[in-house]
Amino acid sequence: GHTLGGFNAVVTGDIQVGAGLSSSAALESSIVFGLNEMFGLGLDRITMVKFAQKAENNFVGMQCGIMDMFASVMGKKNMVILLNCDTLEYKYFPFELGEYKVLLLDTQVKHSLASSAYNDRRKETAEGLRIMKARYPQVEKLADATVDMMLETIEDPVVLKRCIYVTEEHQRILGMVDDLAAGRFSAAGAKMFRTHDGLSKMYEVSCPEADFLVDEVRNDENVAGARMMGGGFGGCTINLIKADAIDGLIKRIVPVYKEKFGLELKTYVAVPADGTSRIA
Missing domain, CATH: 3.30.70.890 (GHMP kinase, C-terminal domain)
Structure with a gap:
């Protein structure tokens, strides 16, 4: 397990809520990332993804998969991700769209x-x-x-x-x-x-x-x-x-x-x- 202390949090952002843009995954991912930084938990990114999904599944009650949280935490500039949501095997591919x-x-x-x-x-x-x-x-x-x-x-x-x-x-x-x-x-x-x-x-x-x-x-x-x-x-x-x-x-x-x-x-x-x- 991990030991957390108290903390104050201010949430702001420009991702539209309820627009299908994974705003909840962005919030969950940023919270677990911030707590990891604040309390020196030593979590790797895949573990943070799993914690973010658990928040959605167990607290919110939506039995969603892991894709949104994975993309939120693991995204890379100008790259797309091919993700196997069962095994969490993944590959990055350049996102080159030409015109x-x-x-x-x-x-x-x-x-x-x-x-x-x-x-x-x-x-x-x-x-x-x-x-x-x-x-x-x-x-x-x-x-x-x-x-x-x-x-x-x-x-x-x-x-x-x-x-x-x-x-x-x-x-x-x-x-x-x-x-x-x-x-x-x-x-x-x-x-x-x-x-x-x-x-x-x-x-x-x-x-x-x-x-x-x-x-x-x-x-x-x-x-x-x-x-x-x-x-x-x-x-x-x-x-x-x-x-x-x-x-x-x-x-x-x-x-x-x-x-x-x-x-x-x-x-x-x-x-x-x-x-x-x-x-x-």
Whole structure:
């Protein structure tokens, strides 16, 4: 164990809360990092990631995975991370987008349903895995399974589509790594659109506002791909867009979005940055 003393903390930041930008993971990661510095606990970064996840799981009550905390603590400038959330094996890859940039479109819908719905999805996919393991004991996780295995064993249509989405998304992620490394931005973007469609129709964690924003850019020649991000039911969409087209897209989409939903769309250009660190 570790011994902590009392401390005073002031929290400030510019990460939008409820926007699918992992503000809770950023807070948890910075707190555990600060306590490690203050009390000389000697924790390595992976251990801090695990403590941050425990805060979310055991205190907040959201049975989330470890990805958000991992990215918050382990991020590196101009790099992306390929992470195996089971083993915590990871690799850094240069994030070189050429003429493209990452643009976030904030629906301004707070994902208040995300916590309970996320727990439901965890239960549904765990049930699907349990059913498959009865016939295919070698299947330890959904990434090990095939869609044919699922069609053969899972009768509940809701559980079935949840599990199919997870397995297909696993394959898309691996393909996305190859596409980005090879500069195949159109192929990478197409996978982003397919991911959003899966999140919306199969995993059912999107919302009308996010679906609208993705559909609005689907046929834009300057946008390679788009999808929702975060826990769902609101938050942001992430768009892979040509840099010189950003201003034009914002000018076009902001009034259309306000007319449709009565909400002021916020926009952010995002880049990978270094993870949790001491600033003073």
